[in-house]
Amino acid sequence: MVTIDLSGRHALVMGVANHRSLSWAIARCLHQAGARLCVTYASERLKSSVEELAGSLPGTLVLECDVTRDDTIDAVARRLGEEFGALEMLVHGIAFARKEDLEGAFVATPREGFQAALDVSAYSFINVTHRMLPLLEQRGASLVTLSYLAAERAVPSYNVMGSAKAVLEQSVRQLAYELGPRRIRVNAISAGPVNTLAARGIHGFTDMLKQHAERSALKRNITKEEVGQCGLFLLGDLSSGITGEVLYVDAGYRIMGW
Numbered sequence: 001m002v003t004i005d006l007s008g009r010h011a012l013v014m015g016v017a018n019h020r021s022l023s024w025a026i027a028r029c030l031h032q033a034g035a036r037l038c039v040t041y042a043s044e045r046l047k048s049s050v051e052e053l054a055g056s057l058p059g060t061l062v063l064e065c066d067v068t069r070d071d072t073i074d075a076v077a078r079r080l081g082e083e084f085g086a087l088e089m090l091v092h093g094i095a096f097a098r099k100e101d102l103e104g105a106f107v108a109t110p111r112e113g114f115q116a117a118l119d120v121s122a123y124s125f126i127n128v129t130h131r132m133l134p135l136l137e138q139r140g141a142s143l144v145t146l147s148y149l150a151a152e153r154a155v156p157s158y159n160v161m162g163s164a165k166a167v168l169e170q171s172v173r174q175l176a177y178e179l180g181p182r183r184i185r186v187n188a189i190s191a192g193p194v195n196t197l198a199a200r201g202i203h204g205f206t207d208m209l210k211q212h213a214e215r216s217a218l219k220r221n222i223t224k225e226e227v228g229q230c231g232l233f234l235l236g237d238l239s240s241g242i243t244g245e246v247l248y249v250d251a252g253y254r255i256m257g258w
């Protein structure tokens with residue numbers, strides 16, 4: 001029998017907003033497998049609700065981390081150095097685009113909107129990895145970020161978020177190549193639509209869910225738990241030979257020709 005035992009390992013899970021967050025679904029699976037967790041949230045506004053949520057996973061450290069501020073990333077790295085000593089897993093579930101840049105014409109995306117989306121949704125993965133590197137290379141590590149089909153297909157309303165996801169997926173490959181010799185694996189999960197806070201910012205999201213369920217091979221939408229399980233697979237040893245990949249948890253939507 002194959003079991004996933006992550007006891008004695010440590011995970012940093014970034015981007016928990018509430019119980020619907022995809023990174024929270026991964027956090028729960030990691031906790032069940034025995035890992036010690038640190039969960040981060042973006043701003044003071046979320047502090048009490050994320051602390052309450054994390055209370056359901058005993059032993060979990062909860063820290064603030066706004067990825068537009070290097071000092072907060074470094075503060076997390078310092079604290080994890082003290083508390084964990086090493087980091088074997090990193091989950092990046094962070095994305096942001098200004099509302100107006102997800103509504104108007106993509107061709108008219110202003111520079112500030114483009115930069116903000118790319119900074120938070122793609123550059124942050126590279127930057128966080130860099131700043132956590134001393135912890136990640138201690139024992140080797142597995143990193144997972146969350147992407148979406150708009151990285152490679154034109155999806156209405158995704159606009160600049162599609163650009164950010166394309167950069168994110170390229171970064172997965174480049175980081176996997178560069179960090180492989182240090183025993184660090186880097187992969188992405190490309191998830192089908194799930195009703196979360198971030199997803200609700202996409203114009204027409206409810207229609208997307210309906211269309212996805214109709215057109216996917218499995219004729220349904222995915223659950224956040226399925227993303228959690230895939231995260232567990234990619235972060236643990238069962239996927240030890242896999243790096244630089246984008247794994248689709250989309251109920252077979254992408255394979256279809258219509």
Ligand code: NAP
Nearest residue numbers: 015016017021022042066067094095146193194196197198
């Ligand atoms: P979510 O719960 O809203 O998570 C997004 C997280 O990003 C939030 O915790 C948000 O915090 C955080 N964030 C935004 N700006 C930040 C910053 N400057 N510093 C730190 N954190 C910041 O939504 P989600 O759907 O789970 O999103 C997680 C990831 O999955 C995203 O990369 C998203 O693109 C991806 N994804 C989602 C779907 C879907 O359908 N839900 C499908 C494919 C991929 P605030 O709430 O404070 O802004």
